[in-house]
Amino acid sequence: MVFTIKKVINNNILCVTDAGGNEMIVTGRGIGFGHKAGQPVNSDAVQKIYHMASMPVQQKLMDLLEQIPYDHFLLTDELVSEIRKKIPYTLNEGLLITLADHISFAIKRKEQGVEFKNPLLESIREYYPEEYRMGKACVQRIQEKLSVDLSKDEAGFIALHIVNAELNTTMSITNDITRFVDGCVKVVESYYGRTFDHESLAFSRLAVHLRFFAQRLFQHEQESDDSMQDQDFRRLIASSCKEHYECAKKIAAYVAETWNQELTEEELLFLTIHLKRINLSSEQTTK
Structure with a gap:
């Protein structure tokens, strides 16, 4: 296949079009050296x-590649490829751009x-443990490759970029989501008068639930679940789990x-x- 050069970004990166007129960015060591727009490659x-x-994301990528060192971009591309293998969710395609820039x-x-300093570091460690581990792995790879x-x-900041790509939202909303989850957990632990095991599966499920609920809330996508419309079921939960229902109302008030x-x-x-x-998980652990 032969591409036509639309723009030489630098010696290693070109903006090209294929035979169908589709625009794309191609990379290769020295691929742009001595070339100019209109020439084939x-x-x-x-x-x-x-x-x-x-196309707006494509343009952002082109703009970024004109501004950062090629080695930084190549390494980030490797890191994003590894992240995508480990994350079970579809990640926003802009992750490569935002992470390379950062x-x-x-x-x-x-x-x-x-x-x-990352003011959300402790919250990131607790509520996004997998993403934080990936952030630490990225930091280690940067040390190995670029000394x-x-x-x-920075591992925490990288973790937030991964979360941002998972939730497909803005970094500002991702920061708010983190603060939201942290605030809800503080309400819960204050209500029950104890600190829960943040490493437990039950706590992890709660944190993930709060995280995705906050996403819907901040993006104004909160919906009713038809499966929960049964009034008898609502009354049963509210009465049989009265203590926990009261805690949920404390969260609602917060x-x-x-x-x-x-x-x-x-x-x-x-x-x-x-x-x-x-609470069941906590009681079983202490027995």
Whole structure:
């Protein structure tokens, strides 16, 4: 296959079109050296092709590649490939761009002796343990490949980028979601007067539930579940799990006061079930 060069981004990266007029970005060591727009380039010289589904995302990728070192982009591409293998969710295609931009900036800051503290680090460790482990693995790979020693705070920032791609939302909303989950957990532990095992499966399920609920809430997608419409079932849960239902209402009050959002009755019941689970898990552990 032969591509036509639309723009030479640098010696290693080209913006090209194929025979069908489809625009894409291709990379390869020295592929752009001595070339200019309008010239053909053989696909044999191409190491990788990037064709984003969204043209705005494609343009952002091209803009980024004009600004960051090629080695930073190549390493991030490897990291994103590994992340995608480990994440069971479909990740937003923009992850490569946002993560490459962040990693390159973090490396430059480190070289200048400037490091940022991550105010959400402890919450990230607790509520996104898998993503945080991936963030630490990324930091280790950066150290091995580029001899740049980034901090655990950066591992946390990388984890948030992964979460952001999972939830398919903005970084601002991802930060709010993290604070939301942390606030709800504080309400729960205050209500029961104890700290739960944050490593337990039941707690993990609660944290994941709160995380995706917060996503729906902040994106105004909260919906009623038809399977929960039975009034008798609602009354049964509310009466048989009264203590946990009252805790769910405390969470609802926190959400209303702090985030100006209302929980549906369905959401209260789902929370009640999760709260019962973490308490059962805690009781079984202490026996």
